[in-house]
Amino acid sequence: MAPCRREVTRGRAVAAGVRNRRWQAAVGLAVLAAATGGALSPPASADGAEPPGRPPGPVDFRTQCLPPQEAGLPPADGTSTARITVADPAPRVGDTVTVTYRLAATPAVNPRAGELPADVLTPTGRVLLAGAQSGEVTVVGTRRNEPVGEGGQLPAVTMTGTFTVTAPGETTLAPGGYTLHTGGPTVEDTVCTPAEAGAPPVSARLTATPLPAANLRSVALGAAQGTPGARVEVTGAGFAPGAVVTVAGRAGAAETADRAAATADAHGGVRAQLPVTDRSTTAVVAYEGAAWSARLGSGPAAYTVVEAAPPQPGTQQLSAVVEPGALAMTQTGEDVSLGAVPYGDGGAAPGRIATVTVKDARGGPAGWSLTGRVTDFTGPGGVRIPGASLSWTPACTAAPGSPSPCTPGSAGAVGPDGAVLASTPDAPLTGGTFTVDANVSLQVPPYTPPGGYTALLTLTLS
Structure with a gap:
């Protein structure tokens, strides 16, 4: 189909x-x-990368925090201290990885004229990916904080999110901008943006391994049966271009004495003539390397060895073929x-x-x-x-x-x-x-x- x-x-x-x-x-x-706001924008690529070998850990980066307009406060410039961690630093392509963004210090201050009550602060942020995989991860924290006095610095927060690994190799993770949302009787957003001149400082790294490639090797036979010594035409597909391919008879899971060699063409195709002399042969396989394996070998194509001698009176030889779908x-x-x-x-x-x-x-x-x-x-x-x-x-x-x-x-x-x-x-x-x-x-x-x-x-x- x-x-x-x-x-x-x-x-x-x-x-x-x-x-x-x-x-x-x-x-x-x-x-x-x-949703609304910047968190709804499509992810943007993060350019640049830290020199290799830098150990992961907390990083400092210059930040400008813009208080809500109604607060009437000037921008707060200073240093943010953050650390990015990943739940699995050695995932496989296709795995989902949990990312944690811990913001230990921020120049942002309480935007209200008066005390900021407890448990009204909700953080959201971005983790920037670069290297083997680029983009950004949206992270969100819970609404939890101690009271903050008027003009006081906003407290440390923790945000988490997930992303799917799509490329093998090393990916770096760096802290991006964040928003500190305060709810309650009034709602304000303090938006903090990195003000670094170059690439953001890398706080974590992960190295992804690729998924094993699907084996698409297959063989088809020019005939489903033949007498002992008959040469069967074998056509293969899905092999590595230029690879030396062994074509062999099979009896169940074991190989028989029937064997031939061929070289895959530029498109991975194989053509060979296999003399089938072993009467125990019930199928034909093809493979790259020294022995058949599920990774480098084709599935079996059914073949029946028909005896050359005529059947005895009153007997009939029956044969059947199971065709792949x-x-x-x-x-x-x-x-x-x-x-x-x-x-x-x-x-x-x-x-x-x-x-x-x-x-x-x-x-x-x-x-x-x-x-x-x-x-x-x-x-x-x-x-x-x-x-x-x-x-x-x-x-x-x-x-x-x-x-x-x-x-x-x-x-x-x-x-x-x-x-x-x-x-x-x-x-x-x-x-x-x-x-x-x-x-x-x-x-x-x-x-x-x-x-x-x-x-x-x-x-x-x-």
């Missing part, structure tokens, strides 16, 4: 062509309420409606994606990966909620009898860079039918303009 891509926005589908070995489905998400997915429904969020309070808008069914009938050694990514949510007047505000908790179940186990992706943010929804590993023989679901939640900031907000969630099977 040919894979296809489908996009659904506000309940209307748009055809988008055909894609080989990849199936994509897009689902519209809708929620009532959204395709990797495909289906999904029930299209649009997903998230729960409503009260204006002013903000909070989580929950929902659930439409159930996805993945069927792997290829019969080879390659596993599969189902990933998702989401655009920003767009609402009235073009106000946006970043796609990184949407998180999910995936679940995956393999049908009874499926050779492969199914592993759900990590719970965490989805975002425009994407995250793994579910996957199966490479193995000598893979396949099966799998049911994939996920609970989703959109974190809506307080005082979001009322209205409907939509985004596009795209699922990709490869």
Whole structure:
């Protein structure tokens, strides 16, 4: 079955062509309420990088804090002291990493004429990414503080957020700007912006390792059977260009004496003539390297050795061929409606994606990966909620009898860079039918303009 891509926005589908070995489905998400202010802008890239080798830890950076206009106070210039930490400094591509931004000191002061009460201060901020992965992470803190006297310096705060690792290698994390929001009878925002001349100081580093590449090697035979000594034409695909490929007979999990060699062309294709003389041969495989492996070998193509001697009277030889199928997915429904969020309070808008069914009938050694990514949510007047505000908790179940186990992706943010929804590993023989679901939640900031907000969630099977 040919894979296809489908996009659904506000309940209307748009055809988008055909894609080989990849199936994509897009689902519209809708929620009532959204966010305002700078935190709703799309992430910006962070340029520059610290010299390698600098240990992580607290950093100081020059900052200008602008009090709310109604306070009538001048800008506060000074030094912010911050430390960025990550929950996992050595993640894999596709993992969701939790980031903590601890602001130990700020030049910002109480913007009110009088004491600032306890537990009215809510911080938000940005962590800047550079190196292997660029962009920014939105972090948010809880509304908790000790009372601050008139003109007193605002207290230390802690903010957390998550992001999905999208590139292997070292990524640096640096503190960006932050906003100190004071609620209560009056609402004020003190906006603090780094005033450094160069790149922001790096406070943390992580080094990501890539996910193993899917094995797409396969072989097809010119004939499904032959007499002992017959030469069978073997056609292979998906091998490394220029690689030396061994074509061999198989009997179950063991190789037989039948063997030939070929060199993959510039497109990874292989053609070979394999003399099949071993009567125990029941299949043909091809592989790179000294021995077959699930990472560098093809799945078996069935072959039957037919005896040259005529059958005895009253006997018949029976043969059958199991043909490989395709990797495909289906999904029930299209649009997903998230729960409503009260204006002013903000909070989580929950929902659930439409159930996805993945069927792997290829019969080879390659596993599969189902990933998702989401655009920003767009609402009235073009106000946006970043796609990184949407998180999910995936679940995956393999049908009874499926050779492969199914592993759900990590719970965490989805975002425009994407995250793994579910996957199966490479193995000598893979396949099966799998049911994939996920609970989703959109974190809506307080005082979001009322209205409907939509985004596009795209699922990709490869």
